[in-house]
Amino acid sequence: MKQLLTIVFLFGFQALFARTITVGPKETFTTVRSAIEAAATGDTVLVKRGIYKESNIILTKSIFLIGEEGAVLDGEDKHEILTVSGEAILIKGLTFQNSGYSSMNDYASLKLIDARYILVENNIFKHAYFSIHVANVTSSVIQNNSIAGYTKTEQTSGNGIHLWKCDDMLVKNNDIQGHRDGIYFEFVTNSVIEKNNSHNNIRYGLHFMFSNNDGYIENTFKDNGAGVAVMYSHHVLMHSNHFEHNWGSSAYGILLKEINDAQIYNNTFDENTIGILMESTNRINLVSNTFQSNGWALRIQASCSDNTVVSNSFFANTFDVATNGSLSLNLFAKNYWDKYEGYDLNRDGVGDIAYHPVSMYSMVIEQNPNAVILMRSFMVTLLDKAEKAIPSLTPENMVDESPVMKMIKR
C-alpha cells in the first residue's frame, strides 16, 4: 500500500507542469516511440485505438503512458515490446501482444529494469513469452493486469510476472494463465503478492526462491501443472490462499523446501494430489488451514523439524499425513481429523485418545511405491485397522494428542 501512496504522490507532483501528447493513426504523432521522444518529465502520452508495431520501445522518462481501449502494442513475435527504466512511470490500459521468443534473452512484453516507483495497471497481455519481467526494481506496483501466455512447453514458455532482485513490491489483483510459472520471485524482499488468480500454468502457479520477508495473501492457485513452489526462503507469510485442483502425478498445493520461520494460516487446499509437501523446513506454523479431498493432505519428510500443525481441519483426504522416516520432530495438536474414531467422555470438544494421522498403508507405499496397486483393497483396510489397534510400523511420535471432535470453523 505504501508503495502506491508514494507513487501517487510523485505522480501528482509531476502532473503540476504536465501536458498531454496524443498518439494515434490520425494524430500528430503516429508512433509511440516518437511521442515518448517528444515528451518531457511529467507529461502524459495517450495512445489512441490502433495496432502499433514498433519493435522495441524504450522508455526512460518519468511520464504517464496511458492506452485507450483498443490501443495495442504488437511485438510481431520477434521483439521485446516495451522496456522501461527510470523512476515515477505509469503504464496503464495498454494491450501487449505477440512478444518475441528467444532462447538467449528473456524477451518480455513489458520489461522493467533498474527502476523504482513504477505503476503498471489495467493492462492486458496476450500471447507473450514473458509477460512482465521485472529486474532490480524497488517500490513499485503491478496490479489489475490480465495476463495470458501462449502455453507451449516448459522450455519455450516464460513466466507471467517475473521478479528478480526486487524490494518493496506489490503484485495485486492480476489474472495470470498459460505461462511457465504464473508469478516468479527470486531474490525479492519485503514484498506482497495479493489477491491474484494464477491458473492453468504449465509449471508453477507461484515460484518463489531466495525471497525473504514476503507475504502472499488471498491468492488463488488453480489447475497449475505442479502447484506452488516456495523454496530456500525465510520469514514468509502465507495466509487465506486457495490451492485448488493442482492434480497430477507430480503436483502439489505447495512445495515447501528449506523454508524457515514461515506462518501459514487460513489457507484452503482442495483436490490437490499433495496438499503441502514439506522438505527440510524448520519452525513453520501451520494453523487453521483446511485440507479437503486431497490425495495426501500433508507430506512431512523426516528432514523437517520444529514445525507446528495446529487447529487444521482434515477431511475426505485419501491420506492425511505421510512421512518417509520413523523420526518426527514436529508438533501436531488440536486438529480436526475426519478419520478420528475416538470419543470425548467429558464433552470438552477434545478427543480423549490420541490420533495417529499416518496410516500403515501410507508407510507401506513410502517404502515400496509399487504397493499403490493395492489401493482400496480390502486387505489394506484390514491392515490399517490392525495398525490402529497396535501401532508398530508408523512413527510413534507423529501423533495428535488432542484431536478436536468437530470441524474447525473459520
Added chain:
Amino acid sequence: MLKLSKYVLYDILRNKVVLAYTAFLLVVSMSLFQMEENSSKAVLSLLNIVLIVVPLVSMVFSTIHWYNSYEFIELMLTQPVSRKKVLLSEFAGIGSSLMTAFLIGVGLPVVVYNFNATGIALIVVGCLLTLVFTAIAFLASIKSKDKARGIGAALLLWFYFALIFDGLLLLVLFSFSDYPLEKIILALSSFNPIDLGRIYLMLQMDVSALMGYTGAVYKDFFGSSAGLLYTLGIMLAWIIVPLLFAVRSFNKKDL
C-alpha cells in the same frame, strides 16, 4: 436349454434370496448417492461393495442353490438331455438372475445419478464379477462331495480372492522390491479377477494421479483400448475356464 433356464429362474425367484439381495444393493447404492453430495465419491464407495459383496453373494448363493436343486438336476438327467446342457442352463439361470439383481440394485442408481464412463465401467465390472464367481462356485460345488464342503470351499475361495491374494501380492512386492515389478504385478493381477476389476476401475477414476510412476505405467495400459480388451478378455477367460473344468468334471462325475 432355454426351458431349463426358465425353470431355474422361476425357482430362484420363488426363494426370495435374490429379491433380498436386490433390495440390499438398491438400498445401499441409493443411500450412498443420497449421502454424498459428490456422486463420483459415492461411486468410489460402491466400488467396495462391488468388489467384496458381489463376489461373496454370487459364490455362496450359487453353491447353496446348486446343492438345493440337486434332486431336480438328477431328475433332469434321467431325461434325454446331455449333462453339459443341464449344467450350462443352471449356470445361465443363476448367472442371469444374479446379474439382474446387480443391474437393478447398483446399475439403476448409477445410471440415474452418475451416468458416465466410470459408471458404465463399474456396472460392467460388477456383471463380469458376478458371472466369474458364479462359474467358480459351480466348479467348487461339483468338485466337492457334500454341501458343507462345497460351501466351505466357496467361502475359502472367496477369502482367497478377496484377501489372501492381496497379502501374497504384498509379500511378492516386498521380497522383490529391488526389481522393476510393474509388468509382473500387472501379469499377477490377472490371476485374480477382483484385483483386475479393482485396478481397472481405479484407473478409470481420477485416483491414478496418486499412484505416481506405477500408476502412470498402468494408466498407459488400462487407459488404452488394448487395456480394455485385455481386461474383458481375462474376465471372460475367468468365466469360461472354470465352466469348462466344471463341465468336464460333471461329465465324469458319478452322481
